[in-house]
Amino acid sequence: QVQLAESGGGPVQAGGSLRLSCAASEFRYAAYCMGWFRQAPGKPREAVAGIYTVPYSTYYADSVKGRFTVSHDSAQNTLYLQMASLKPEDTAKYYCWRDRVGRGTCEGIFGGRIKADFGSWGQGTQVTVSS
Secondary structure (H helix, E strand, C coil): CCCEEEECCEEEECCCCEEEEEEECCCCCCCCEEEEEEECCCCCCEEEEEEECCCCEEEECCCCCCCEEEEEECCCCEEEEEECCCCHHHCEEEEEEEECCCHHHHHHHHCCCCCCCCCEECCCEEEEEEC
């Protein structure tokens, strides 16, 4: 079972930026679906941004398009989420996720149509945006 370790969260003022990292303990195959989810207190978990590695495709929730950028460094086995123009409503615990589902399923997961009740999860990192 892969181990995923997130880092980079913390407090930030509205309009600021943060970069989250997710280091994976292994990367055995070329094709993975991986990405970021978040959950705020009292709210359901939501998909934020994802990547399908081969062929490379990215997916974003409407609420973060144009502000967040997801990327993957295969040499470092690390997934990133660059967050800019942060808003108080971005406050949540952010979780890294990975699985070997197909590209269509990956698109469905990060399009919010398929629930990711499988795969591997990190422990999460808290992002708090103050106004």
